[in-house]
Amino acid sequence: MTDTASLSGGSLLLAWQLKHKNVLIVGGGDVASGRIESVLVADAHVTLVSPSAGLHPLTKQFIERYPDRITYHDRTFAGASDLESVDMVLTAIDDVEKSREICALARERRIPINVADIPPSCDFYFGSQIRSGPLQIMISTNGQSPKLANIIRKQIEASLPENAGGAVERVGVLRSKLRERAPGVGGELGKRRMRWMIDVCTDWEMEDLALLDEDMMAKLLDDGWEKNRVPRLKEVGGSRRRSSLSTHKSANTWLVSAAAFAAGAACSAAVFLARRR
Amino acid sequence: MTDTASLSGGSLLLAWQLKHKNVLIVGGGDVASGRIESVLVADAHVTLVSPSAGLHPLTKQFIERYPDRITYHDRTFAGASDLESVDMVLTAIDDVEKSREICALARERRIPINVADIPPSCDFYFGSQIRSGPLQIMISTNGQSPKLANIIRKQIEASLPENAGGAVERVGVLRSKLRERAPGVGGELGKRRMRWMIDVCTDWEMEDLALLDEDMMAKLLDDGWEKNRVPRLKEVGGSRRRSSLSTHKSANTWLVSAAAFAAGAACSAAVFLARRR
Structure with a gap:
């Protein structure tokens, strides 16, 4: 509670869960196509209501590629009946009056x-x-x-460690393997599991975590978890192919330093050689 | 739709709006205190239900500092009556059975x-x-x-431009001033307003945007918006006091290079001096 004065003006940022949920999307244009992608990522089932004349090419592609995940109705919004068994509503149509009507219906139903x-x-x-x-x-x-x-999004994207998403995915797999090997909820074992996973994530570079394959994970658990230590990448059979920005940067610093050293040496030598003559 | 294979396994990330909304928080410990902070940031009204014996010091501070924003009940969860007029429920108690009971009641009411x-x-x-x-x-x-x-959060935090939050806040103020000066929704004027704001955000460094005060904003609008251009920081009376990480880094590279040059010169000189004797 360091900065209480500014405890306002924000939103509550959330990761909403949509697995096994139904999302109604009204509209099929540019904005709607982005919405479809966002909710498919979250494993929702989509019901899409929009006259086919107004479908964006991307929307069409989604409908074609995911017939089992998208139920498409070639028509406009039909009223309250469209909200049955719906868990979330997203509208992206140009009709402001219609939009407000849909909103009122959704709010009555607390959707x-x-x-x-x-x-x-x-x-x-x-x-x-x-x-x-x-x-x-x-x-x-x-x-x-x-x-x-x-x-800011672009800057964050550029500054993220290489393959951060891959590292997260691999660590998720390692965690489930560890839970299989040392099962049970809570207690001392749970704490030890958590500590060891934290140590792995802290000791290894993110690029290296992303390299973890099945064999390496098995070795990491055998030589690491079982012996209560964190082996290095090489010990479990991995090898780095670094190409991260930070490596480039420090390599550059060394090159520049070496060049400067040589230049200094050359200058000094030139002075002495000149004196000799 | 570049990577359709991975359109799953995620959540729908949202900025939930809680202004004029009631959030019930059950529990007053460490986790609950974090929840209280998060929803106060989003301008919610909080109803907190927790026996005073279990209150975390931070929770106590929140109750004391925000008597108008937090309604506190020194007791355990009372049942369905606690969910009246509630828009969101967050529980953080150790009692798993009680938690599940609260969840069932909330879901019946679609909260x-x-x-x-x-x-x-x-x-x-x-x-x-x-x-x-x-x-x-x-x-x-x-x-x-x-x-x-x-x-990843810490890395992003470290890589964010200095005072990025300040820049966002200042740009928000500039936008409202521009809308006051050139009011109206949509149309050509709306598009011109949007383009000019984009140009300002693109042309100026984020550290500089954070420096915008009332006088500078007035000048920016007079000499910029009115003349359909984006003046530089100095033109509107601002001056930089750069101390960003990138500046430090390049300064370091120069120091290292200078030191390497000197070292090279010294080594070479030593060789020649040694030969002389």
């Missing part, structure tokens, strides 16, 4: 809703997002500056 | 709920978060690795 471009009709907003496998990052400026949200 | 440590009883999760004024960033590994989420 969370986002109406594109009409903030008062939104229970939640979407921020600028990064996704890399199971790693998801959202940047929100709480409506102050979408452009800065975008700039 | 979104998060039960700490019981994923199946959660409609949403909290990620690792960064907050700097109106700028909020959430990192979610979708449960794969809380430790990596934490490491």
Whole structure:
């Protein structure tokens, strides 16, 4: 509670769970296609309501590729009956009156809703997002500056360790393997498991974690978990192929230093040689 | 739709709106105190239910500092009556049975709920978060690795431009001033406003945007917006006091190079001096 004065003006950032949930999307244009992608990522079932004439090419592609995950109705919103068994509503149509009507119906039924471009009709907003496998990052400026949200997103994307998403995914697999090997909830064993996983994540570089394959994980558990230590990458049969920015940078510093050393030596030598003559 | 194979396994990241909403928090310990902070940031009204014996010092501080924003009840959860007029429920108590009971009651009423440590009883999760004024960033590994989420959060925090939150806040103020000066929704003017704001955000460094005060904003609008251009920082009376990490880094490279040059010169000189004798 360091900065109590600023405890306001924000949102509650959440990772909403949509597995086995039904999301109704009204509209099929550009914005709707982005919404479809976002909720498919979260394993939702999508019901899409939009006249086929207004479908964005991306929306069409989604409908074709995921017939089992998207139920498509070639028509406009039909009223309350469209909200049956729906867990979330996202609308992205140009008709403001229709949007407000859908919002009122959803709110009567306490179904969370986002109406594109009409903030008062939104229970939640979407921020600028990064996704890399199971790693998801959202940047929100709480409506102050979408452009800065975008700039910050790009900077974060550029500064993320190489294959951070891969590292997260591999560590997730390692965790389940560890839980299989040393099962049980809570207690001393649970604490030891957590500590060891933290040690692995802290001691290894993220690029190296992303290299973990089945064999390496087995060795890591045999020589690491069983002996209560964290082996190095090489000990479990891995090898680095570094190409990260930080490596380049420090390599550059060394090159520059070596060049400067040589230049210094050459200058000094030249002075002495000149004196000799 | 570049990577359709991985359109699963994630969450829907959202910025949930809680202004004028009531959030019930059951429990007053360490986890609950973090929840209280998160929802106060989002301008929610909090109803806190927890026996005073179990209150974390931070929770106590929140109750004392925000008597108008937190309604505190020194007791355990009372049942369905506690859920009246509630828009969201967050529980953080050790009693698993009680937690599940609260979850069932909330779900009957379609009130979104998060039960700490019981994923199946959660409609949403909290990620690792960064907050700097109106700028909020959430990192979610979708449960794969809380430790990596934490490491990535720290790396992002370190790589963020200095005072990024301040820049977002200042740009938000500039945007409202621009809307006052050139009011109206949509149309050509709306597009011109958006383009000019984008140009300002793109042309100026984030550290410089954070320096914008009232006078500078007035000049920026007079000499910039009115003349359809983006003046430089100096033109509107600002001056840089750079101390960013990148500056430090390049300064270090120069120091190292200078030292290497001197070392090279000294070595070479030593060789020649030794030969002379």
